[in-house]
Amino acid sequence: MCGIAGMVVSAGQRPPSAPLGRRMIDVIRHRGPDDDGLHCDEQAMLGMRRLSIIDVEGGHQPLYAAEGQVCLVFNGEIYNFRELRRELEREGHVFRTHGDGEVILQGYLRHGADVFARLDGMFAIAIWDRRSKDLLLARDRFGEKPLYYTNNARRLLFGSELKSLLQSTDCPRDVAPDALRAFLTYGYVPSPGSIFAGVSKLPPGHWLRCRDGRVELHRYWRPSLEAKTSLSEADAIEELAGLLDRAVSSRLVSDVPFGAFLSGGLDSSTVVALMARHLSQPVKTFTIGFKEADFSELDDARQVARHLGTEHHELVVEPDAVSLLHELAWHFDEPFADSSAVPTFLVSQLARRHVKMVLTGDGGDELFGGYDRYLRLLTLEQLGMLGRPAAAALRVAGALLPDPLGGRLGRIGERLQLPREHRYLSGVALMRADTARALHPEAGGDRHYHLPFLDEADADLGAGRSSLDRAVAIDLQSYLPDDILVKLDRMAMANSLEGRSPFLEPRLAGFALSLPESFRLRHGRGKFLLRRVAERWLPQRSLTKPKQGFAIPLAQWFRGPLRGMATDLFTSRAFRERGLCDYRAARALLDEHVSGRADRREALWQVICLELWAQRFLDATPAGN
Template sequence: MCGIAGLVVAPGQPAPDPALGHRMNAVIHHRGPDEGGLHHDDRALLGMRRLSIIDVDGGHQPMHAADGQVCIVFNGEIYNYRELRAGLEHDGHSFESQSDTEVIVQGYLRDGVAIFDRLDGMFAVAIWDRRTQELVLARDRFGEKPLYYTHDERRLLFGSELKTLLQSPDCPRDLDDDALRAYLAYGYVPCPHSVFAGVRKLPPAHYLRYRDGRASLHCYWRPSLGPKTTLGEDEAAEQLEELLDRAVASRLVSDVPFGAFLSGGLDSSTVVALMARHMDRPVKTFTIGFKEEAYSELDDARQVARHLGTDHHELVVEPDAVDLLHKLVWHFDEPFADSSAVPTFLVSELARQHVKMVLTGDGGDEMFGGYDRYLRLLKLERLGGLRAPGAALLKFAGGIAPNPHGERLSRVGERLRLPFDERYLSGVAVMRADTAHELRPQAGGARHFHLPALDQPDSHLGAGNEPLDRAVAIDLQSYLPDDILVKLDRMAMAASLEGRSPFLQPDLAQFALSLPTHYRVRGGRGKHLLRAVAEKWLPPRAIRKPKQGFAIPLADWFRGPLRTLAADTFASQAFRERGLMRPQAAQSLLHDHLERNIDRGEALWQSLCLELWARRFLDDPATAVDGGAACS
């Protein structure tokens, strides 16, 4: 796991300044504290910070081909690198290290950009090819590893984190209004947008070529949600067990100590159970909890840990909420309001005291229909044949029913009138449209719930007509890469920890997506087939445990440690003059919350994260250069 950054200039432009490369490297030191490197020539800067996991003594980057004409920097891990290496050696390629980085270099020399589709792993790659005077950027299938870029006819800047690009004084800094609108709806900025209009995120499963001042974007892989498997349930369960086992085993390749996050839920517990099958020593597992019992999964994790005989580590935390929030703002680079980032960061810090890499259960909900919102959507879609009369009836009922039931019925009626993507996304949004409009008038409008990413011509994922597939297709394009995987990458990397997600192994993921709805959702619960397979490894409580997710006591925090910070922020002159949100609306949210009229914790968290981000990255650009040292 590493961080990469760089610059390539078009022909005729001044040579890149190595000092810029050193600044870009320094600002992501937390992503790779073990070592750093920089390639510099008359057209290119390629830098990296390394967290050494495989071939600790070798595998140094930037890495060059034998003739020095091809240079690579690479962030991630390739799990099938040994198989790929054997094929390359058979074809006459020789190797000087044991690293997966060199496999990508040799694969590129043999196959060109076709090598990316052969990689099973998580990666963000930059290859400078002096033979063709071309820069190639690539990102893994599901977007586990981030990659930002900005370009024009003079140069292209790229980096693992947005703050690397901000080291260049000519990096665009005009805000993207679509990105801010989406942020208020969903709590994150969706790909390919970034918070700055002139900076983009490379989409998952894409590569980019930059040559002679021009860039072209290409998709090398698409997940498919059809056709559906014809296997019987017992046969499907047998195949699923084999694929799960293989995915976990492939992610145990490491030259450093490793472990796993364990919440006691189905996904992380399944991963730990399979790890235990392949290890000759107890799996190191890590769990954190809060003193508020409703937000703690310690008991569930303990039971699974005892059942599997793990070397279990847990911690009840009482974090400094203000200090922690400032750290999160720094590490995310963009406005990001998924509050489960807090426990993710804390458990990453705990794990890093013992190991350098962990396996996680991320991706299981998308692949196996585990989110509660999928269940709510399926209930809503059963009214599909009665959409127009159903919407009218619910609107009428909402007008006569007492609040809050009346409001809820009216909102369901409104959703029934929307096209499918907006109907689904309106149930996913973390901030209601009317609240977003009160805070920021530009956030309203008919397309409020539409993700900008869905406007891309290559946005379809081959989904069939089943509502669950259509919802999963949207999540694979947006929620998974732009929220779940961003949270894991930034929070783990903030602690200099690598996180691996077995559920995103391509063969396993594709098989899971081929399962018909009734293999994924049955009896009002998701993950039906996964539960059936995991029963042989896990205690009954882990199988039956309802979806909980990482949560924090936001409501209490805004009546306690975050109260003063929020009040002072929303009353400040800087907040008023910036104009990103209406001060009166933000103050009203806080007042309602403090008076216990309604829980406004999530909306307050979003609002505060946005303003603190603006102070850090807009008001004082110098802190975007060197401010991370205190927070890493």
């Protein structure tokens, strides 16, 4: 687990600067406090920070091959590296280390860019080949590890985090209007764009070649939702049980202490149960809770921990919301408004006191249909069959009835009037279109939902067009890589902790996506087949408890510890003059929320996260090259 950064310049340009390379890796020291390395030649600079997990003594990077002509740095873990190494050794490749990085490098010498499709892991890879003057960048299938880049005819900059690129004055710093509009809708900036125009995220499942200033993008993998399994329910249960067991066991490869996040819900509990089957010592588990009972899963986690005999660690937190928000803004690099980042940071902080790596349940909701919004979408589709009169009636009822019922009915009516392909996206938006437009005149509106991942989702679906599969395809293109996995990566790495997601093991994920709708949604609940498998390992409460999520008491905070902070921000001269959000609209949202006239928690959180990001990244003075 590391952070990487670097630069490649075109022939005839000024060579990359070693001091710049040092700044680019030093600013992400939290990603790898154990070691660092830097390669610099006439055209390329590649650097890394290392968190030692596998081959602690021998895993130093950069790694070299072909008499020093090929150089590699990478961030992540390759879980099938031992199998790949045996294949390469049979073909005559000689290894000097025991880690996974050299397997990638030797695999590149044997297979070229085809090596990326052979890797089971989470990774961001940079390979500089001095023989062909090629820089290759690659990112794992689901986007567990981040990779930013910006390029022009003279040079390409890349890094695990945007802050590395910002160490160079060559990095663009103009806010991208589409990215701002997307953030005000969804609470994150979708790939492949970034908050800065001219800076991109390498999409998951892609690799990039840069040669003499020319960039080519290639997709080596895409999820398939079209072909469905013909297995019986009983056979599917056994197949899934075996795949889950193999996925978890493959993620246990580590030379350092490790554990697991445990919420007491189905996904994390299943992972912990399978870990316990493979370990001779009790699994170290970690959970946090808030004093507000509605936002605490401590009792559920304790029950699972007792059932599985784990070494359980928990913490009831009263975070300093103000100081914590400033720290979170720094680590996310882009505006990011998923409020569950707060407990994710805190549980990572707790875990890091005991271990260097944890397993998580991330990905289970997308793959097995676990989100309640999937069920709401199917209900919406049934209402849509009634036609425009139903939509109009719901909007009228929404206008006549008091909140919260009136508001819900009105929003359902609004969604029914959208084109069918946009109904799901409108339901996952954090901010209503009218609120977004009040804050930013160009935000909101139907055209805002025309985001690139719609086209990619269509390609993943093939001929399949079920509402559930379409929603899952959209989440695999956007919500999973740009929200869920960003949150895990940045909050864990902020604490120098590695997080692994067994549900994203390729064979397990492929099987889950092949399940027909009836194996995912049944009896008004998601994850039907996963529950059938997990019932052999878990207590009944873990199988039946309502989905809670990693929520925090935002509504209370904005009437308490965050109220003063929000007031100061929205009345400041900098907020008003920067103009990212209309200060009068922001103050009106706060007044409505504090008075109890409306619940504006999500919109207020988005505006605060945007402003704190702007203070840290727009107001800062750029470093030199």
